[in-house]
Amino acid sequence: MSVTAIGAPAVPVASALVRPPQSPARLVVGRFCARPAAVAGLFVVVVFFAVAVLAPLIAPYDPVATSWTLIRKAPSWAHWMGTDENGRDVLSRVIVGSQASLMAGVLSVSIAAGIGVPVGLLAGFAGGKTDAVIGRLVDAMLACPFLILAIALAAFLGPSLENAMIAIGITAAPVFMRISRGATMDAATNEYVEAARALGNPPWRVALRHVLPNIVPPILVQATLAIAGAIIAEASLSFLGLGQQPPAPSWGSMLNSAQRFLTQAPWLAIFPGAAIFLAVLSFNLVGDGLRDALDPKRR
C-alpha cells in the first residue's frame, strides 16, 4: 500500500510510519548504554581484567621480593602505594593480587552456575517429586549463612585458594538453582515449548534446545552480581587465612597483615581495601545495568 500526493513520489506507508524492528540483543545493548553508571562500571571491570592478565608485565616490582631496607616505607614516587612489613612493593602486590580475586570471582561463579543451572533446569522441567526434593535441598543450603558455610567448607577442605573457590562455588550454587528453576517453570509454559513437545522431541532436547536459551538473561544478571559477592567472599576467606596462602598476594590476606601495622603504616590497609571496593562496585553497577536492560519494567 502506498500514498501518492500530487506531484510527490509514492511513499510506502509502512516504511514511513514504522521504524524497522531492532534485534533483542541490540535493544538490550542500547538500554545498557543509556545508563552511564553501568557503562562506567563495565569500563572499570574491563580495566581490572586487563590489569590481571597483564599483571606480570605491568607490576613495577617482584610482588614477593622482600627488602630489609624498604620495610614499611610510605607512598613515594618510587613506590606509589608504599611498601609492606617485609619491604615488598604494595602496588605490585595489589596488581598481582587482582589475579586471585578475579579468578576466584569468575571460577567460583562458574562452579555455582555449573551446579545450579542444570539442577534448577531439572527441577523446573521435571516438577513433581524431583522438584520437591531439590527444593528442600536448596532450602537447607540457603538456611546456612553464606560465609559461615563457606568458612566451614574451606576449613574441612583445607586452606588454599582453590579450596576457597570450591567452597564459595558450592555455597553460591543454591541461588542459581532457585533462579533457574523459576525461569524454567516460566519458560516451560510458552507455546513454542508445547510445540516442541508435540513434535515428539525428547524431554532433554526440549529442555536444552528450547528452554535453556530462554533462561539465560536472569542467570547472566545473577552471575554478574554473584561475581561481586564471590570477590568479597574470597577476600573474606583470605583475610581469615583460609584462602590464598602467603607469600602469594591477595587483597584479603594483605588486609589481614595490614591490621597489625595500622598506626605505623595505614597505606597497607587503604589500597587493597580500595581495590576490593572498586572491583565489587563495578560488578554491582554492571549487574544492575544488565538487570534494567534485560527487564526494563523493574526500573
Add this chain to the structure above:
Amino acid sequence: MKGNLGTRLMQVLPTLLLVSMLVFGLQQLMPGDPALVLAGEEHDPAVIAQIRTELWLDRPLPVQYLHWIGNVLHGDLGYSWRIREPVAQLVAEKLPVTMQLAFMAFIIAVCIGVPMGVLSAVKRNSFWDYFANGVGLAGLSTPNFWLGIMLILLVSVHLGWLPPSGYVSLFVDWRQSLATTIMPAFVLGNAIAAVLMRHTRSAMLTALDQDFVRTARAKGLKEYRVVLRHALRNALVPVVTLGALELGTLLSGAVLTEQVFSIPGFGKLIVDAVFNRDYPVVQGVVLVTATMYVALNLLADVLYVVINPRMRTA
C-alpha cells in the same frame, strides 16, 4: 491462618533434617582420619582405636548420623576437641555477645536504611534519589572488615573517640559496653542498611502509587502525613519481614567484624575452631545458625500474617 502456619511448619521439618545431614556430611570432607588428628603426636594404635570407639567412628555412617542427631535432639552438640567443654555450653556463652551486636546493628540499619529509602522514593529521580542509591550501592560494595579497619584508623587511632577493640558485657558496665560495640555494630549494620534502603524505596514507590494515597491527598492532608501515616505504614510490611531474613547476613558479617574488633562472640568462636581444627565446634555453630535462620524465616511468615490483615483470611 492456622492451616497456613501448620503447612509452613511441616515444610520446616524436612528442611531442618536436610540441614542436619549437610552439617554432619561436612565432617566427611575432612582429609584423613579424624581419630589420627585427635591423637596428635600419640601413635599408639590402642589409643587411636579407643578414640574411634568413643566417637563412634568405627560404626557405619548412617549409624554415626543417627547417634549424632539423637544427641543433638537432646541438646548435646558434642565436646570441643580442643577446649574439652560441651559445644552447647560454648555456644550459649558466645551467642549473647553476637546477639547484642546483631540487635544494635539491626537498629542502626533501620535508622539509616528506612529514612533513606523513604527520601529516595518521595524525591524520585532527584539529586536525593541518586544520592541515596549511590550510598546504598557503596554500602553493598564495601567489605565490612575493610570498613571496620578504616573506622578504627579514623575514630580510634586519629580521633581517639572510641576503643579500637575489646568487649565489655552490658551487665558489667553498659556505657563501656556501648563504647566497645557501637563501631562494630555500625560496620555490621552498613550492608543491611543498604538492603533495607532498596526495599523501602521499592515498597514506597508502589505504595505512593496506590488509590488510598491519592484519596489521602485528595482529602487535603499534609504531604508528610500522607507519606508517614499512609504510604510508609503499608510499605513497612515487607520491610519488617525482610529484617528477620537478614539474620544470615548479620551472622556472616559478625564472623569478620568480631575478628577485626576482637570481640569474643559467635563469629570468633567459629574462626578459632577452624584454626584449631576443632570440628565439633564448627559443626555446632553451623547447625545452630542454620536452625536460627529457619526459625526466623518461620517468624517472618507469622509476622507477615500478623501485620497484614488481608493474609489472615487467605
